[in-house]
Amino acid sequence: MSNIREYIVSLIRVDSRAGSSASFQATVRAPDQKSAKRAAEGQHPGYRATGVRAPF
Numbered sequence: 726m727s728n729i730r731e732y733i734v735s736l737i738r739v740d741s742r743a744g745s746s747a748s749f750q751a752t753v754r755a756p757d758q759k760s761a762k763r764a765a766e767g768q769h770p771g772y773r774a775t776g777v778r779a780p781f
Contacts, residue, residue, distance in 0.1 A: 734753050734774050735750050736751055736774055737773055737775050739773050752780075758777040765777075
């Protein structure tokens with residue numbers, strides 16, 4: 726049995742001049758919240774993860 730879970734990660738563009746539309750949410754599969762945050766930041770260069778939550 727695998728301990729990989731699905732997480733929803735909120736991301737925001739690193740460039741502060743981008744405005745309020747520079748954020749979105751990505752779905753990532755990872756073993757824990759810390760890994761989910763790193764995975765989302767790795768998949769979306771130029772963005773910083775601001776929050777992680779489980780979808781259920």
